[in-house]
Amino acid sequence: MATVEQSSAQKYSPPLIELREVVKTYTSEAGDFTALKGIDLNIQAREFLGVIGKSGAGKSTLLNMITGVDHLTAGEVTIRAGDRPVSVHALTENELALWRGRTLGVVYQSFQLLPMLTLLENILLPMDLCGMYQPRESRRRAMELLELVEIPEHAHKLPAYISGGQQQRVAIARALANDPPILVADEPTGSLDSVTADHIFDVFEHLIEVGKTIIMVTHDMGLMPRFSRHLLLADGEIAPPPAPVTPAIPAPGRARR
């Protein structure tokens, strides 16, 4: 398997996320197109996994399979984040929404903030919808998250009045609102300049330190060194490893984008 070596402790504990022979085929006028061709993948807790590949390689499809945003054609995705393993695609749409809200934080390239709500309210929204915190506690927690992403002073602004990088920080804070163990990010730095992207990576690295597991999709091979593990995706399949082992926590200094 095209993965970096895992620590021995991780090797013997069951994986947090487990993909077994995942196939996704799209049907279109031009004919069938298989985006994922039997993916087998284990992701351990506290990993910072980079999924790297060119446009059309199946990276976003892979994330959609993990988050349950799209249906798979064959195979199974199991996540062991709670009391018992959950087969993601066996859940109903409603069960999936609640489970996802509590278990997974999702960050997109285009931020996907609700434009009519302030930054604080955007972060409060998942807590409100999943009902995990009391209103007073939600508010305190949302402010803490804004401090975590270093923009507490903008709490009461609308998304349109802050920069793209700041919006992405808010999107990360929102993804962390219900304190999910897993963060899934689809090209989160894709529309940001390199300095802002570095700041986002700083946040991710801090989250790994505090025990989160992050799966991040990117087409940028240059980001490879910043992941604790990466895999290359090409034509819906995991390609052989192009890179040597990297440490779980990157050494001081910034990676080149």
Place this chain on the structure above:
Amino acid sequence: MRPRWRKVFLDLFENKLRTALVVFSIAVGVISIGVITGAYVIIANDMSASYSANHPMNVELRTEDFGSDLVTTVQGMRGVADAEGRRIFAMRVRMPGTVQWKTLDLVAIDDFKKVNINLLRPISGSIAPAKQEILLEKKALASLNLKPGEILELQLQDGTTRQLTVVGVVQDQTTGAGDFLSPPFAYIHTDTLEYLRQPNQFNRMFVTLSENQNNDEHLRAMAARIKDKIEKTDVGVGRSRVTKTNEHPMASTVQAILGILLALGVLILFLSSSLIANTLAALLNQHLRHIGVMKLVGGRRNQIFAMYITLIVAFGVIALLIAVPLGGQGAFGLAAFIADKLNFSLMGYRIVPLALVIQIVVGMAVPLLAGLLPVLNGSRITVLHAISGDIAEETAPPLAGGKKREAVVDRVLHRVTTGLARRGYHLPRPLLISLRNTFRRKGRLLLTLFTLTMGGAIFVAVFNVRVTLFDYIAAVGNYFKADVTVSFDRPYRLSEVQRDALRYPGVTAVEGWAFANAEVLFPDGTVADNMLILAPPVDSQLVEPTGLQGRWLLPGDEKVITISESILDKLPTLKAGDMLRMKVDGKEDDWRVAGIFKFVSQQGTIAYGSYDYFSRLTNLANRSVSFRIVGQAHDPASQQILSDGLDKYFRDLGYHVSETRTGKSTLATASESLDILVTFLLIMALLTASVGAMGLTGTMGMNVLERTREIGIMRAIGAVDAEIMRTVIVEGVVIGTISWFLGALLSFPFTYMLSTIVSLAVFNSPVEVHFTWLGYLIWLGVVLVLSALASVLPARNAARLTIREVLAYE
């Protein structure tokens, strides 16, 4: 406030135009329903309540002259609560110094303080006129423009004038109730009769009953008993009429008309609900990304559903806040207008609980029902579709194998345009884009077309109904073809009047007619109906009847009549050729009904007989008191000039003229009341049209909003402002034109339906439907202008956007 509810709150004001559109769509329907149900309840209650509060007569008898002893006799009859005698006679009046004479019915009362039947409600001044004083009914006041203290000039039959002082204004809700065509009333003391050269005797008996005042059968039986009693004292009874105490004679007609307006109100509500459905579907479509995000971060279907249902409830509440007060005011305004026209009073402004409840139910239920499907669909959408979906297109379910299904409309459009191109006819690209854009969102297009088509069909139908009603009134005018009717207070020889009349400039023909009052009897001998028999010469050119059954009059007809269809209300089985038991001039006999013809039922039953026979029957052979005169011009103004001229001419020749009337004057009042009805129908039509226009504006706005990205692309590849605006406006005009064709087709059944309902309510009989191009042409102009205007605003907004803005549009 929790973030999700804060989102709902902010969504309300996110797009003010859209919120205004939804709120206005709901409010229009709620206001229409509120106004009509409120007015319906107010009128249903107040019309009859105010009528019965004025102690209306149960039996009215028009008689020969009688004295107060006969009143005492009737008062003593079993079952009679009270009886009063009055003298009612017509006089020509005017303000001194003016030229135009008007006709008033003067009511002489011997003791105003003891009036117990048909009460007079004081409005201003005195309630009891002394000798040579007069009270005016408020309708008379309106037509004469006099104030208490001023002088009224009255013309006696010999042409001399008298003057009375106006001392007060009263409202009489009962005496003329139920008669569209009655002239206004004025009231004098019997002491003034002599001054006006009228006998100091009564000619009208008003009776109230002590029991069963609302039982038709009892009323008729009592009327027959009282009539017998009066006739036994050698006082002839011309007509008798019975009315219930608790029901205004016009109540059923007014309620039938309000029923029609209510049906239109429901239709407006229906149309506004399709507009609401369209707007909410678009709102949900624009919010798909929001829904996707909420589902992504843990939002479940029921939470999303609850949020958008709450949003709809908020729209409903805002609409109700606007519509309920307006509906209440409108209801009272409409009721007051009708009360003024029909001369009854309302019991003050009030909120009608039923109307309020209906408005609240409608204001909440209609948007909820209309929005249920879009909200259900929106809340069911998957995250993937929501955050990645192309919202400018409606996607049909794919065919087996994943092929996209091509809609029939798209296929036809594609084939037509490519076919034309192959033959060398190339449609301009912007036009092609407009045409294809028109059919992209078929569900939305269908709802928009439905609203506009219904609006158009009703608009056009109202014009057709108007023509139908007025043509019917004109057809009724065929029974009144004389330009002037001159009545004398004594009979004159036909040859003498004809000779003199024909000498008057402009007179081309003169006919003397005979008259008789008759009672149609049920087999048990009770009176079924009173009727006036008009007896023109059998070859008269002044009556052109619309026959329903049988034939018209023939020379030599004896004891033969043709009768108006309203008799069928009383005797539904009557056919042409049947015998009819009648009492004519006091003599009971069987008469043959030669034919049945159409006539306005509100005017009561009338019949025609031959002059030769009736003039002999009434001992007036070759003589008459009433002459129909034809002039050269037939318009109302010429008729009035001829009428005034003949009045003076005959008086100068020494004739005893009692009255001259123009032929059109009878119809003018009927036309006026129809005009009110048509105005209401037109207001409802304009409301439906405005709902349609709002629907189109909303649709075009939503289409443009959803295609912002495409507009950006068009601009990026060189489309200028004018071109972008043209594609949007042409799309609107295409929708408008399609709706016009559909509306024109639908207007035919609508015209038949509406004409039948209205004519049944107003005339008690269906009428022949007529069509006019006017409605179709006006609606074509209106819909083209509306659709262009409805597209201009969205088109301007689209053209104003910069490429960067539109390509960055989320």
